[in-house]
Amino acid sequence: MTSEAVPSSPSAQAAWFGSWPRGLPHRIRVPRVTLCHNLSVQADRYPDKPAIVFYGRELSYAELRRQTEALAGHLHRHAGVRPGERVLLMSQNCPQFVVAFQAIVRCGAVVVPVNAMCTANELDHYLRDSGAQVALVAQELLPALRPALAGDRLRHVVVHNYADAIDADTDLDVPAWVRAPRAALDDARLAYWADALAAALPAPDIQASPDDLCVLPYTSGTTGHPKGCMHTHRTLLASTFSAVLWRGLHAEAVVMGVAPLFHLLGMQNAMLMPIAIGATVVMLPRWDAATAARLIERHRVTTWGAPPAMLIDFFAHPEASARDLSSLTLLNGGGAAMPEAVAAMLKSRFDLGYIEGYGMTETASFLHCNPLHRPKRQCLGIPAFGVDSRIVDPATLAPLPPGEVGELVTSGDQLMLGYWNDEAANRESFFERDGKRFFRTGDLASVDEEGYFFMRDRLKRMINVSGYKVWPAEVETMLYQHPAIHEACIVAVPDRRQGESVKAVVVLKPGTTLEPAELIAWCRERMAAYKAPRAVEFRSALPKSGTGKVLWREIQAEQCRAVETGAEAVDAPALGEANAGRLDKPLQQA
Structure with missing residues (x-):
C-alpha cells in the first residue's frame, strides 16, 4: 500500500x-x-x-x-x-x-x-x-x-x-x-x-x-x-x-x-x-x-x-x-x-x-x-487514522465529558464535500471548530475513559432495518399520497431478526375504508421493500402537541412498551420476502 x-x-x-x-x-x-x-x-x-x-x-x-x-x-x-x-x-x-x-x-x-x-x-x-x-x-x-x-x-x-x-x-x-x-x-x-x-x-x-x-x-x-x-x-x-x-x-x-x-x-x-x-x-x-x-x-x-x-x-x-x-x-x-x-x-x-x-x-x-x-x-x-470525533451537547455544541450522552460529531479526510443541491442541509450538518470542519452525525453516543465510542440513541428519527436506514419522514410523505389516509406516523418496532422493522400508525379520512394488507401492498409498489411498513395500526386520532405537531416519540414509546410487556412481538421475514412479487428470491441484504 x-x-x-x-x-x-x-x-x-x-x-x-x-x-x-x-x-x-x-x-x-x-x-x-x-x-x-x-x-x-x-x-x-x-x-x-x-x-x-x-x-x-x-x-x-x-x-x-x-x-x-x-x-x-x-x-x-x-x-x-x-x-x-x-x-x-x-x-x-x-x-x-x-x-x-x-x-x-x-x-x-x-x-x-x-x-x-x-x-x-x-x-x-x-x-x-x-x-x-x-x-x-x-x-x-x-x-x-x-x-x-x-x-x-x-x-x-x-x-x-x-x-x-x-x-x-x-x-x-x-x-x-x-x-x-x-x-x-x-x-x-x-x-x-x-x-x-x-x-x-x-x-x-x-x-x-x-x-x-x-x-x-x-x-x-x-x-x-x-x-x-x-x-x-x-x-x-x-x-x-x-x-x-x-x-x-x-x-x-x-x-x-x-x-x-x-x-x-x-x-x-x-x-x-x-x-x-x-x-x-x-x-x-x-x-x-x-x-x-x-x-x-x-x-x-x-x-x-x-x-x-x-x-x-x-x-x-x-x-x-x-x-x-x-x-x-x-x-x-x-x-x-x-x-x-x-x-x-x-x-x-x-x-x-x-x-x-x-x-x-x-x-x-x-x-x-x-x-x-x-x-x-x-x-x-x-x-481511525486522522479522525477527530467528539461528543457534544446537541443544542449548544459544547463538548461533553466521558460517560455523558451527546451528539457524535466528526472530522476527517473521508468526510463528504456536502449534500448535493441542498445548502440548507449543509448549513445544518456542518460547523467549524479548532480550524476543522465537523459533521453532525445525528447519532447520540458516549465515549468511555479509554476513548471507545458507544451508540446510545438517535437524535434524528431513523429506523435501522438490517443495516438499511429508513427515515420515517420519507415513508410518511409517500403515505400521504394515498387517497384514504388523513394522518400517518411511522415508528420502529423491535424485530428479533432485523433489529427493527417499520410500522405505520394511520388515521383514515372520513368515509373511507382500508385493510392493513392493502396499504402494505400499496407501499411495496412505491418504495423499496425494506422501507415499506410490515405492520399497520389504524387509529381515530394521533396524539399532538399544542402546536399541532404529531407526537411521534409518544407513539414510539407505546410500541416499545408493548414489546416489553409481551403485548406485541415482531419476528419479520427475511428482507425481500415482502417483495417476492417483484424479486423471486429473498433479499436479506444490508
Whole structure:
C-alpha cells in the first residue's frame, strides 16, 4: 500500500491512542491518485490474477481493465458522457457492476449508485435530483426505469444480464433470474452490454483529479427526500486505505462480496479495498447462505465484511457447520450492534471475532473501528487514522465529558464535500471548530475513559432495518399520497431478526375504508421493500402537541412498551420476502 505515515499531532494525547494498534501511525497521507489509477496498477502487477470470482467464473485484473476501457469508450463516444456528468448505476452484485462503476469514473463522470430494490417512483427522484440522463442497469431491473424512458428523461441506457458472467455448467445453485438469457430490447436508446464491449471503442483521454467528484450515493433524508452525498476520489480513498491498513489486508486476501455494492459497506469491502491492494473478491448477487458456505470453503475466503443480520443468518444455517470455514480470519461490519450471545457463539464455535466499526454514507463508510487486538463488543470502536470525533451537547455544541450522552460529531479526510443541491442541509450538518470542519452525525453516543465510542440513541428519527436506514419522514410523505389516509406516523418496532422493522400508525379520512394488507401492498409498489411498513395500526386520532405537531416519540414509546410487556412481538421475514412479487428470491441484504 502506498499510504505514508505522518507524524502525530498534539492531539495524539487523545484517550483512544492508549488502545491504538501497535506499529500503526496515528495519521496516514492519502495517495494523490484516482480510483482508476488503482485498477491500472493492479492490472499491471497481477494481470492474470482473479479480480472477481462469480459463481466459479474468474475475471482477471487484465480483463477487468480491458472491459472497463471498452465500456468507457462506449459511454464517452456513443452515449456522450462527459466529465462531471452523473450516470445512474442499478444492479445486484456482479462483475458488470464493478466494470460499470470503473468505466463511469474512467470517463471523469460521477457514479450514482442506487438500491436495486428501488421503485420507479424512487428512481424518478434520483434522476431528477442528480440530473442523470445515462444509466447502466441489470435487465431484470429495467422495468423500474421504463417510466423515465417514456418521459424522455434518459437518453441512453446500457443493459446487462448476469448470465453473460457465469459458466453454464457451474455446479453451484444459480437462481433462474441469474441464468435468464438476454432479453430483447425495444428502444433505440437501449444498448446491449455485450455489444458495447465488443465495439472496443477507445476510452477517452481524460485525466481526473483526486479532488474531482466521482460518486454520488444517496442517503435517505429526514425531511422526506433522499440526499446525495458528494464524494471525491480523495474522500473514498481516505476511507479505503484506512480500512486496509487498520485490518492488515494484503494482496493474497480473498474477500467475500455479498453485501450490496450500491451500499457503501459493500462498495468499500468488496470493490474499492480489494482493487486497492490487488486482492480477489468472491461475489454473490444476493444473499444465499448455503451457496456462501460452499464458496468460502472452495475459494478459501479469508475476509468478510457484513452486517450482523447477515452473519446471524449464515451461522445459523446447517451449511455453516457442514463446511470447512477455517480460512476465515476476519469478520467485520457495522450498521447495527452484534448481539452479545451471537458474538460469544462465533468465538466459541468458530474461533472468530467480529470487529465492529462505525461509518455512514456521508463518511464513505470507514470512520471508527475496534482495534483488532483489543475490541469491545457492541461498540463503535475508536476513531481511525486522522479522525477527530467528539461528543457534544446537541443544542449548544459544547463538548461533553466521558460517560455523558451527546451528539457524535466528526472530522476527517473521508468526510463528504456536502449534500448535493441542498445548502440548507449543509448549513445544518456542518460547523467549524479548532480550524476543522465537523459533521453532525445525528447519532447520540458516549465515549468511555479509554476513548471507545458507544451508540446510545438517535437524535434524528431513523429506523435501522438490517443495516438499511429508513427515515420515517420519507415513508410518511409517500403515505400521504394515498387517497384514504388523513394522518400517518411511522415508528420502529423491535424485530428479533432485523433489529427493527417499520410500522405505520394511520388515521383514515372520513368515509373511507382500508385493510392493513392493502396499504402494505400499496407501499411495496412505491418504495423499496425494506422501507415499506410490515405492520399497520389504524387509529381515530394521533396524539399532538399544542402546536399541532404529531407526537411521534409518544407513539414510539407505546410500541416499545408493548414489546416489553409481551403485548406485541415482531419476528419479520427475511428482507425481500415482502417483495417476492417483484424479486423471486429473498433479499436479506444490508
